[in-house]
Amino acid sequence: MAAHRSQTRAVASTFAAVLVAVTLYSSGPAGADPVALPATPGDAVQQMIDLSRQSEQLNQQALDAEADLDAKLGAQHDADVKHGSAQAQLDAARAEVRRYQPMIDRTAIAAYQGARTNRLFAVLVSDSPQQLLDQMSTLDVMSAQTQEQLDKFRHVTDVASAAETEARSAADSARAAADKADAVRADLRHKQDDLSGAVSRVIEAWGKLSATDRAGLAGSPFPPGFDRDTLLQGLVPGSGTSALAAGLTRVGDPYVWGATGPSQFDCSGLVQWAFKQVGKNVPRTSSAQASYGTPVKKEDLQPGDVVFFYPEISHVGIYAGNGLMLHASTFGVPVAVAPMSSTPYHSARRY
Incomplete structure (x- = not known):
């Protein structure tokens, strides 16, 4: 992202100088019509003014597109950072789910195999009141621990689900931001091409002015x-x-x-x-x-x-x-x- 932004600024800072250097030795972009010869010196100056006006419009449009691209690249960077953070949270949440999963699996298997953990079972198998109390106390502890584990498992799975939704949304936003940046980048290239052609025609027209007309224009x-x-x-x-x-x-x-x-x-x-x-x-x-x-x-x-x-x-x-x-x-x-x-x-x- 930083490379994209630096590249954009480097292009912007050298674009004008390169344009002038190139077009001074060029008759215009391939396929462009040459500037028609004016009939009078006054027409020549007016033609120069009109072409310069067009180039100034294109120059500001290209600068606007460059600023728009910089903003889009900033939005893309922010979206990428958000996506990275959301993905990290999702990975952490999934790790918590994996930590609790073996306990949940054991509980599920025990229930499937008929493990007896209720108070009625304690009454049926106890040989004395004291044994009954001891077994019921043990079952209460086991039940509380199991319920606590189940509650934690539900919590981490809820967190993981929310993190997955957030990560998916962040990924969508990052892709959308990248698409917008690509579209603006293409628009900027198009406007720079238009400006290059306009600059070429301005310099061509200026080259046809007499020294007197150039001084009068200045x-x-x-x-x-x-x-x-x-x-x-x-x-x-x-x-x-x-x-x-x-x-x-x-x-x-x-x-x-x-x-x-x-x-x-x-x-x-x-x-x-x-x-x-x-x-x-x-x-x-x-x-x-x-x-x-x-x-x-x-x-x-x-x-x-x-x-x-x-x-x-x-x-x-x-x-x-x-x-x-x-x-x-x-x-x-x-x-x-x-x-x-x-x-x-x-x-x-x-x-």
Whole structure:
């Protein structure tokens, strides 16, 4: 189980770098259609933006699938541990049954062969009142001991039966958890394949842009009039504003699918990294980050709040005041401060 989880995390940590390295020298996955040539430079840039948007969606979906797999592997581990414990209890209960079984067998055989252990038999075979009392006392002791043994046997068999039921249920749960993990693992591989193809098409489109178009796509790191020092006045340690301050130190770093820093990021990786610098461990994906912290109305946004975009919440940034956000936008566009109005707004949270 630990090996499965470590393998998953290792794949996740290297996936983006491998994707970029491979697709830089590839025209796309086998069978994939090449990117059609745009008619104008403006069309080329728009094509790049559209393809990048698709790749960003797939990137977040793959990250969600990875997180789901990690949760399923955790559930499988817990189910395996429970099954192991239940099986150990069953083995111990069966051992107790075996310990009492010879005594029960002897009692059953004696009864079958006609052993006389009741008081009437003592009266019939006694030669004197004292002998009668002695025999009745002995029979009482034997009866009490036999009954005690029988009671213990019934108890251990009941325990064994309950343990067997628990072990069977735990085994079923472990198998179900393993099946779910396998299904999510297959889904993750499928999404990673889709992302690989999308990345290839993005890089192909980017390669067809002129140097001027690439520079125009990248834009400037800060909008005109952006005043970082004024924005960060009254900084409170551990606050969203302090996370924003940390994130602003990464302006100019490249966007890379699946990257979480410290010098390259995707959108949710930048948010996670920025808040980690101020001691807050937020979830990895944009959809999970949208459930963290507390909701904030758009009109109540403050610098350091986390803002989400698109209906499926496939993009995220950190609010930087005056309708601006810090974000890792897309391939070919470094981490920058940009207007929020350029992206369909969804919601916001305060961490």
